[in-house]
Amino acid sequence: MRIVIVGAGQAAASMAARLRAKGHDGEIVVIGAEPAAPYQRPPLSKAYLLGQMGLDRLVLRGDDWWRDQRIALRLGETARAVDAARRVVATDRGEAAYDALALTTGAHARRLPAVMGGDLPGVHVIRSLADVDALAPQMRPGRRLIVIGGGYIGLEAAAVARKLDLSITLIEAAPRILGRVAAAETADMIRALHLAHGVRILEGTGISRITGSDRATGVALTDGRELPADLIVTGIGVLPETDLAQTAGLALDNGIATDALGRTSDPAIWAAGDCASFPWQGGRLRLESVGNAIDMAEAVADNILGADTPYQPKPWFWSDQFDAKLQIAGLGTGHDRIVTRPGDGRHGGSVWYFRDGRLIAVDALNDARAYMIGKRLIESGRSPAPDAIATATDLKALLA
Template sequence: MRRIVIIGGGQAASALIAKLVAEKSDDRITLVCAEPRLPYQRPPLSKAYLLGEMTEGRLYFRPAAWYDEHGVDVRLNSRADSIDKAAKTVTLDGGEVLAYDDLVLTTGAHPRTLPASIGGTLSNVFAVRDLDDADAMEPAFVAGARALIVGGGYIGLEAAAVAAKRGVSVTLVEAADRILQRVAAPETSDFFRDLHRRHGVDIREGVGLSALTGDEVVTGATLSDGTTLDIDFAIAGVGIAPATALAEGAGLVIDNGIATDAQGRTSDPHIWAAGDCASAPYGDGRVRIESVGNAIDQAEIVAHNLLGRPVTYTPKPWFWSDQYDVKLQIAGLNTGYTDLHVRDVDGARSHWYYRGETLLAIDSLSDTRAYMVGKRLIEAGKSPAPSVVTDADTDLKALLRA
């Protein structure tokens, strides 16, 4: 039997194994997970799990018995130290050497952390990436506690929403001119700024963190404008970086992540990559998409190609974020947009991004119908006139038939 070794135990790894099993692959599959847990969902960690609305058991994609039933050799608490491309082997941190015929890297990404030089290693300074992170910070989320959240992207805003709902006094600082500046239009930033302020979150834009202070445990913060704050804990929501060290050590091509072709193959013909760690061809360049949907799609493409059924990957970006009672759903990529058009019908709001006459992306703010229609229009390459999209009398579903 062919030996397939998968490094990394997240969404992409789970989707890849599920597809291979569903397609009745007779390959011998080994999954190497650095964590001591089977693959589990990560998005709920900063939302439902921290709120106590989802138990740990519900996070797992599949129980241990499922992997046993399908002959998947799962190595928990194991880390891959190096890859020998010529020998087609992976050496684990305990010294064991695994031989492979095909290797798939689903190593994901690491949270960016605050530098030690400004107090980032003090206790009660948290990141948000895995279950250990969520479990470590949960006890700090008590009514009356004071939190500083550094970073006004989706991670920081989701953490702020959970903290505020649990009665924590929250200050969020964003060094850029506005929250969500890297990923959304000013109109979307304005919506979420107002939403958070209505829930008592103190959002400060154009202000960074100079230092965290305290004797072992963080107790205060100094901001770039000279303001000092008394705090009980801090959260770094400053983004993630693709986990490429293993691939770099093996000499694979790195380009905003592990560079793959349209089939998920890296610069080595027997090594593949999928998920947050991988970048794929997109238009005239490359794109690395940090989302559940992308991890699943890329992993399933790799599975098909491993099974000898050539399929190419066409990125269809979609994302979501839950904050308070608002569900933000995003389809497409807004890079290079020139105009934004707002549809607001009886409080159901959506923001439509255009480059000239071409529809690029949509931000839906608790308007699932607009999101579903916008996503299908973008994937079909259809661009209705902005005046039609924003007209309250337009039946959006009819645009799909146009």
């Protein structure tokens, strides 16, 4: 069986490795539009942007590994279309026939529209190696950076920029930062962290346009103010990459729709990672995380080889900002109660999410113990009472 994987990121690398580990001896071809071998994305907005990590440490596997595993890497090659009837992927360099096709095409950064100045030089996003290579030389001490978007990418970019001694203003249109992804209590901790490091945060503040003609010079706000800037980073989310799936006529639903096994509406085509949505708790879920990219890719690899085992996600995330680490287990969507616990230091603590009396997620800032215990409780299906979480002197006892 010849397996072709399109998209050369974390999910592709994990899937290819799993296929070999599970004994697949047939051809494996990985096609990626970027010239670099599969690499880690999380360090792009942190250690790599700071210059603390080079490309040699960013890549997931060395050249020798791909060669030894007999996995053909076709890099710098863009897949244009899928002919599902012929089982062929057409690229800008030719074709690739498959018996099974896996789409691990990931997601792309949302950009402000051109009419708002989103395409002006000096406006950056952080998603790919090329994005950060373009941004890094502009991050010079004393320059004025405006970050648009108060999600994790925007906050991580702001933290790195402050470390590099730039002047930072972060603008969030919603009433508060992290509005879509975290409780107000978590946002309060992160806001305090940034304010303590000199980041200016404007919440509930809309953007009317980016100013400038030949280059971005600032931001015009909906309240009439104009803020000058030397460069701008937009961190306003990502969109699943589904163009290739559309050419194959696949069903789409918040990404490439798969069944519980990771199979798409075409039985010969599978999907995993940021681009794929799957059945979950009576609806559909799409996760944008390293953990999901690895776990779903490995599950799909198993199912391509006949395991027939539904994918059971175990969501976990993290974000490094300044000297703080935010670790998240579970999904807090739909919570109806929050319990907070203080941490040991100035910037730290944990936020526990409950729905109908059941623990569904925990956010832990500089509190690895709370994260690990919360993660174990969630994954084992155990749920201490909210009051027990709030008053426990030893969280570990809750595991008994």
